[in-house]
Amino acid sequence: MVKAVVAGAAGGIGQPLSLLLKLSPYVDELALYDVVNSPGVAADLSHISTTGPVKGYLAKDEAGLKGALTGADIVVIPAGIPRKPGMTRDDLFKINAGIVQNIIEGIAQYAPKAFILIISNPVNSTVPIAAEVLKKHNVFDPKRLFGVTTLDSVRADTFTAEVSSIKDPKSVHVPVVGGHSGETIVPLLSLTTPNVSIQGETRDKLVNRIQFGGDEVVKAKDGAGSATLSMAYAGFLFAEAVLKGAKGEAATAAAYIHLDGVTGGSEIKQKVGVDYFAVPVTFGPEGAVKAENILTKANEYEQQLLKVAIDGLKGNISKGVDFVANPP
Numbered sequence: 001m002v003k004a005v006v007a008g009a010a011g012g013i014g015q016p017l018s019l020l021l022k023l024s025p026y027v028d029e030l031a032l033y034d035v036v037n038s039p040g041v042a043a044d045l046s047h048i049s050t051t052g053p054v055k056g057y058l059a060k061d062e063a064g065l066k067g068a069l070t071g072a073d074i075v076v077i078p079a080g081i082p083r084k085p086g087m088t089r090d091d092l093f094k095i096n097a098g099i100v101q102n103i104i105e106g107i108a109q110y111a112p113k114a115f116i117l118i119i120s121n122p123v124n125s126t127v128p129i130a131a132e133v134l135k136k137h138n139v140f141d142p143k144r145l146f147g148v149t150t151l152d153s154v155r156a157d158t159f160t161a162e163v164s165s166i167k168d169p170k171s172v173h174v175p176v177v178g179g180h181s182g183e184t185i186v187p188l189l190s191l192t193t194p195n196v197s198i199q200g201e202t203r204d205k206l207v208n209r210i211q212f213g214g215d216e217v218v219k220a221k222d223g224a225g226s227a228t229l230s231m232a233y234a235g236f237l238f239a240e241a242v243l244k245g246a247k248g249e250a251a252t253a254a255a256y257i258h259l260d261g262v263t264g265g266s267e268i269k270q271k272v273g274v275d276y277f278a279v280p281v282t283f284g285p286e287g288a289v290k291a292e293n294i295l296t297k298a299n300e301y302e303q304q305l306l307k308v309a310i311d312g313l314k315g316n317i318s319k320g321v322d323f324v325a326n327p328p
């Protein structure tokens with residue numbers, strides 16, 4: 001029996017993500033947590049004729065976070081504020097850092113063995129925050145903590161198919177590594193399957209679109225938020241990959257992980273010199289069982305992109321670590 005929790009379930013991402021999880025054969029029970037409206041979303045979803053109960057929990061209620069998290073196998077976290085036009089993901093840090101910290105404190109207490117999937121931005125910093133909180137409670141397991149970067153992979157596949165006139169974007173796979181914001185997002189177009197040849201200005205434009213694709217949505221929504229539906233789809237793909245692995249089925253996806261403690265991770269850490277990096281991960285019953293070192297296969301152009309990404313990540317990571325070490 002798999003109990004899935006969505007923290008931030010009443011939001012733009014939370015609602016469609018909860019819907020998709022309600023439809024998933026890999027989820028048997030759903031707990032929806034938020035500061036507002038989660039009982040309403042739960043009541044709505046509970047009328048869908050798929051198996052498994054759905055229950056809503058409000059932060060202010062007695063059952064609250066404890067009730068939602070107790071017995072959880074997987075917790076997906078899209079809680080927090082999204083971007084408005086002109087904002088970077090880092091601008092969200094002030095508010096979202098505390099929100100993520102609070103939810104992780106609950107997980108450390110009530111569901112220390114759960115797989116934790118962090119969607120709340122800035123992912124480059126919120127994942128280190130989560131790790132530091134879990135370390136404080138002596139329950140940190142790098143194999144079970146993931147920053148969700150799947151939307152970058154989904155965008156890369158879609159945009160690359162578009163540029164290459166490939167009809168079905170699902171048949172395209174572009175490995176995307178690094179982090180989840182602007183120049184820390186590094187698509188390795190040279191390792192795309194099937195092989196594509198995109199060069200010069202077309203390549204530069206494509207890379208830029210993958211790195212800053214989120215801005216297109218923020219701009220189009222004109223103040224009403226950032227990507228929600230495509231993010232719910234991406235978050236769902238990632239959650240299912242983790243749950244498939246947990247069941248012993250073959251599953252891989254890119255994720256932003258702490259490189260120590262995951263097989264193959266220390267080799268990657270030697271190359272990148274930072275603790276956290278998004279790389280292709282293979283999932284198993286314990287979570288991340290292997291991190292694939294594809295960085296050495298990147299071409300010269302991509303090695304330059306990697307350098308810029310690593311520089312950006314250094315600051316993002318230490319900002320998250322400092323937040324827990326020296327609370328504001």
Ligand code: NAI
Pocket residue numbers: 007008009010011012013014033034035036059078079080081082083092096099102118119120121122123148149150151152180225226227228231
């Ligand atoms: P939203 O504002 O529509 O929803 C956020 C939800 O979180 C709201 O229902 C709110 O009540 C809830 N919330 C706020 N504080 C909470 C707390 N302390 N405990 C529980 N719930 C709380 O925002 P949206 O569009 O759903 O985005 C959520 C987050 O996901 C943002 O930080 C956004 O930047 C991020 N995001 C991440 C992406 C990724 O690729 N990883 C892509 C798109 C967005």
